[in-house]
Amino acid sequence: MANVTSAFFLPVEPGHRFCIYHAPVHGSAPRGGIVYVHPFAEEMNKARRMAALQARRLAAAGYGVLQIDLLGCGDSSGEFADARWQLWKQDVLAGLEWVKTRVNGPLGLWGLRLGATLASDIAREPGTGAELLALWQPVAVGEQFLTQFLRLYLAAEMLGSGAAQTGVRELREKLACGATLEIAGYELHPDLASAIESLKLADLIPAVRMVAWQEVTVQPEPRLTPASQRVVDAWKAKGVDVRTSVVSGEPFWSTLEVAECAVLLDATDRAMSHR
Secondary structure: OOOEEEEEEEEOOOOEEEEEEEEOOOOOOOOEEEEEEOOOOHHHHHOHHHHHHHHHHHHHOOEEEEEEOOOOOOOOOOOHHHOOHHHHHHHHHHHHHHHHOOOOOOEEEEEEOHHHHHHHHHHOOHHHOEEEEEEEOOOOEHHHHHHHHHHHHHHHHHHHHOOOOOOHHHHHHHHHOOOOEEEOOEEEOHHHHHHHHOOEHHHOOOOOOEEEEEEEEOOOOOOOOHHHHHHHHHHHHOOOOEEEEEEEOOOOOOOOOOOOOHHHHHHHHHHHHOO
16 A cells, blocks of 8 residues: 655744655554654765655554654755754654654654764653664764764865865864854854764663664675674663664765665664564
């Protein structure tokens, strides 16, 4: 039976957030509700197809799935320069509250890359009602992630003049002085950069019943990265039920062309069916 999908704007100050809701397919056993937290900057656009494919599959399995464009992203209010970590958390919490009024059953958060880290930060609070955390390729260390993003600025300089005029250290100094940087078409506010840089996923112990941790690798022998393994070990030491799966495939969130990873969809289906 076909998915019932609707698009709407959810009022969240400031302004509104663009949402797509995939209702549980009629006839499937109700499983609960899930809010998808998209990745950072251009990774969001590259991953839209995979997010839509997985959302439809989860709806077919009985979940109500809400995809929400965070403040300053996609078709939501604001510019990227307006984005702040705390405001993004408020957006996701508003999405959870909306889903809670429309589905019966447990709630969950599902995120990709920095969106997975954001979902983990939110899931630390028991009051959110989230019982399940599904993570796709979560960012383990915010400082490293920010460094990689800043290097896009240097790459643009090299393309324009043949050599980088600044370095990552100088860019960090500009942010520390309150400057907003335009990187790959996205204006990064220093407050958001500071919040990202301080992130350590190992410290964001989620207060959920189960974590489904999924990763994609191009390595011939699929295994968690050392950084991810350290986080998983830290969470398990705190009593978190973390179930991991690594599949072979392309990093669809960063490929030049829009790509799919069917084995990741299958692995996520299995993880969600055995929660």
